[in-house]
Amino acid sequence: MTNQTPAPPYDYSPIVDRDPIVWPDGKKVAVHIGLNVEHFVFDRPSTSIWPGTAELTPDALNHGWRDYGSRVGIWRTIESLDRHGVRPSVLLNSSVVDAYPQIIAAGVDRDWTWLAHGRTNSELHTGLSIDEERRVLAEITETIRTATGRSPRGWMGPGLTETHRTPELLAELGYSYVLDWTHDDQPFPLTVPDMFSVPYSVELNDLLLFCKGLTGPDFLQMVVDSYEQLLADSATSGRVLPIALHPFVIGQPFRHKYLDQALAYLAAQPDAWLTTTDEIVDAYRAQL
Structure with a gap:
């Protein structure tokens, strides 16, 4: 018996060979804000701005940087989302x-869309047996359902991590899509029945951009440039523009106004559909 080489949970499909996608009301570019709402375990190495202290306990420098998002940055970001009428797709650590x-409570009041984003971003979703993973996913799902009143329909793993079985196990729990595969400008079916991929970005992503030295004006220009190119591409079929945000990054005072300007720009575009990942996959x- 020969060993089967693992394959990704999707088939190759060049974008030029697909049937056209039409978004509601004739919109051309579906825009979603992937708002990462995360919790990091104290005294465990996690996402860091300065690796020099990441292994220390306590690591006041990096933990404080991350914690700024939940204490301050998220509330600044919420004000801007509210001002421009944008409902985010929240990637939620349970x-x-x-x-x-x-x-x-703030998200429930605003009718946010909730996606499961693992238990904590201090733990990657990997190295689990099938029984362990089934239990972990069920616990995460139930925690979010109980707190928000809705079972999440979408998944993005912490650090965009999955096992080879994750899409199949998510389908068993009633999920319909994942955001882990960041390689397309459109949704598409996975090889797991009734499961889809919805675009997410590790390029137009504040955490990766700003930690490489880019600035607020750079971020704003990237949003504009991305929208203009996708709008041009949409002459043949609808496209998706995902924007990935982390409150401890974009919520910093010197960056916030550029997010606000980017949202104002997008809200003013007649061909932009400011929507959520749930609505994108449904449309x-x-x-099909």
Whole structure:
């Protein structure tokens, strides 16, 4: 018996060979804000701005940097989202439910779309047996459902991590899409029945951009440039513009106004559909 080489959970499909996608009301570019609402375990190495202290306990420098998002940055970001009428697609660590209940309450009041984003971003979703993973996913799902009143339909792993079984196990729990595969400008079916991929970005992503030295004006220009190119591409079929945000990054005072300007720009575009990942996958599935 030969060993089967693992394959990604999707088939190759060049964008030029697909049936056209039509977004609601004749819109051309579906824009979603992927708002990462995360919890990091104290005294465990996690996302860091300065690796020199990441292994220390306590690591006041990096933990404080991350914690700025839940204490300050998220509230500044919420003000801007509200001002421009944008409902984010929230990538939620389930441990946020206990750690920051005020954020959950704010999102419920605003009818945010909730996606599961693992338990904590201090743990990657990897190295699990099938039984362990089934239990972990069920616990994450139930925690979010109980806190928000809705079962999440979308998944993005912490650090965009999955096992080879994750899409299949998510389908068992009633999920319909993942954001982990960042390689397309459109939704598409996975090889797991009734499961889809929805675009997310590790390029137009504040955490990666600003930690490489780019500035607020750079971020704003990238949003504009991305929208203009996708709008041009949409002459043949609808496109998706994902913008990935982390409150401890974009919520810093010297960056915030550029997010606000980017949202103002997008809200003023007649061909932009400011929407959520749930609505994107529903509109796409209805056309299959």
